[in-house]
Amino acid sequence: MALDQTTLLILSGLVIILCGVSFIVNTAMRRNDASGRLWSISFIAGMLTALSFLVWSVSPLLWWVLAIGNTAYVISIGAIWSGARVFNGRKSFIGLALAGGGVVALLTALEGPNGGIWTGSTGLFIGIAVFAGLGGAETIRSRMRRNLNARILSFCLWFVFGFYVLRSSIFVTLGPESAIFATYFGSEITTVITIVLVLLGAISMSILQAERSGARALGDVTVGVHSVVGVLSATSFMQQWADWVERASFNGDRLAMIAMDVDNLPQMNTAFGRTFGDAAIRSVAQIVRHYAPTTSLLGHTGAGRFVIVVVTSNANEAERLAIRLQTALVDEPIDPQQSLRATASFGVVDTDGFGYSLPALRRALDDATLAARDEGGNRIVVGRALPAS
Secondary structure, eight states, X not given: OOOOHHHHHHHHHHHHHHHHHHHHHHHHTSSSOHHHXXXXXXXXXXXHHHHHHHHHHHOXXXXXXXXXXXXXXXXXXXXXXXXXXXXXXXXXXXXXXHHHHHHHHHHHHHHGGGGGGGTTHHHHHHHHHHHHHHHHHHTTSGGGGXXXXXXXXXXXXXXXXXXXXXXXXXXXXXXXXXXXXXXXXXXXXXXXXXXHHHHHHHHHHHHHHHHHHHHHHTTTTOXXXXXXXXXXXXXXXXXXXXXXXXXXXXXXXXXEEEEEEETTHXXXXXXXXXXXXXXXXXXXXXXXXXXXXXXXXXXXXXXXXXXXXXXXXXXXXXXXXXXXXXXXXXHSOSBTTTTBOOOEEEEEEEHXXXXXXXXXXXXXXXXXXXXXHHTTSSXXXXXXXXXXX
């Protein structure tokens, strides 16, 4: 039995509202979660979209409701991309998502009521495809690259991108009355696809948010009831890191940063259990404490990721410290009973190469660490600033 469009819109709206309310409430209970707030904007815009389309299905004369729905739809996808950028430690560029929504609103208003159900659809389809493609690309880079839930979110966004590229192409060339469009890209099948993707995306973003908050809540590398004193949580470390960079800039000191990303942590958790993985992180944290300079700043910024900030006298000192830590991991087992040892991918940057901008330093450090991981892990990559053109 086929469901009519109004029933499908009601079901879609209920799914979006339930997922959105759950996500927003969880976000509201967590502090300092910028990516979660942007993803909450996405759900709010999604709820407004569902409500607008439902109102129009009941009262087709209210064509301007479609302008609201179209605008909110584009902003919803754009906010997912924006939140992913913040998750990766980059600027949100939420203004671009809002601007995209504004353009779609203008195009819908210019078309007016003459387009019927498809009023403003050309701009809507293109806007969705653009921001879904940007979101898909963002969720497979930097910090999100190695996360399984980020890959699920990426799959959803790439699917939306491909679907709407095809949908907009056929809409423009063959028209909405064509058999191909009606069969494969009509409102009914699109609504069903939307329900499935909203469920997958909501679950993925919720877990990503929980993992991010969990990393912050772990505090001083707290695993279970244990902690490693001297290794700061992500939130505390970022505050201290910003302070160090600001003071180093004022005094003209050279700062170096070493990121240490434990290799194969998901595989450890799968093979030996989460308890073993937590114990491994504690062991690595102790190695970092013992072999890093006494005056350095130590932080646990995520699952298996440590960052060390130190004042250096020359450009090679940080690389030597990374080599020292790499050697210590080989020498000291993380599990004495089984003589298992961890390896890590190291990224090294300094203020001589990238200046005193904390976002630029973070991006360079992430890029260097990812390059070390891409080379197979257990590597040290020193970030090099591009020469000024």
